[in-house]
Amino acid sequence: MKTIIISYSFTGNNDALASSIAVALDAKRIRITESKRRTTAAIFMDILFHRTPQVVFTPAGIHPDDFLIFLSPVWVGGVATPLRKCFKLLKKRTGPYAFISISGGAAGPNAKLGNELAKRMGKVPAALLDMHIADLLPQDPKPQRNDTAGYQLSAKDIQTLTHQAVKVLHETLKKYNEKPRNGENRDFLTNQL
Numbered sequence: 001m002k003t004i005i006i007s008y009s010f011t012g013n014n015d016a017l018a019s020s021i022a023v024a025l026d027a028k029r030i031r032i033t034e035s036k037r038r039t040t041a042a043i044f045m046d047i048l049f050h051r052t053p054q055v056v057f058t059p060a061g062i063h064p065d066d067f068l069i070f071l072s073p074v075w076v077g078g079v080a081t082p083l084r085k086c087f088k089l090l091k092k093r094t095g096p097y098a099f100i101s102i103s104g105g106a107a108g109p110n111a112k113l114g115n116e117l118a119k120r121m122g123k124v125p126a127a128l129l130d131m132h133i134a135d136l137l138p139q140d141p142k143p144q145r146n147d148t149a150g151y152q153l154s155a156k157d158i159q160t161l162t163h164q165a166v167k168v169l170h171e172t173l174k175k176y177n178e179k180p181r182n183g184e185n186r187d188f189l190t191n192q193l
């Protein structure tokens, strides 16, 4: 079972984090890209019309039992739409997957992510980490959407977030590799922070 990181990013934050986590885990990394430059309007159109946008992504080299770690921004409470195609292609796999995001978080946790992932991937994630730019900013006054919008992660932020993510991923892999006890379902290892 290999660990493979698959990331999409609109403004660079999740790609920067994916790259750092890949180095920390010594994992292969695949970027999902789009041939046409995305506009903010296209984000809302995708969501409104339930579109699955065309992306540049080939699952070559991914084996059914590999541990996949997806990284993407959260848009309007959901997983960024460019991951939809990728989820469709990878849904029938047997191996576990994790979902990690550095999102804005000014309005609190993105509570619907777990359900969406379970629906699109056909099983719950082994780990789900919804990390927030709002938590990286001074807390007094409480950060608002204007403070988090357009924020670019600093090298120190990436280090902090990588540390948090790697800790969760190591724990998840450890649990997954432990021999399951009778009747235990490994799908229920969801680690929601």
Ligand SMILES: Cc1cc2nc3c(=O)[nH]c(=O)nc-3n(C[C@H](O)[C@H](O)[C@H](O)COP(=O)(O)O)c2cc1C
Pocket: 008, 009, 010, 011, 012, 013, 014, 015, 040, 043, 072, 073, 074, 075, 076, 077, 078, 102, 103, 104, 105, 106, 110, 133, 148, 149, 150, 151
């Ligand atoms: C159209 C749009 C909608 C967004 N919706 C949310 C949201 O519902 N929840 C959230 O926490 N962040 C939201 N964000 C903030 C992004 O998730 C955040 O800026 C993220 O770090 C961007 O990642 P990227 O640089 O990898 O594209 C939204 C951003 C955009 C552009």
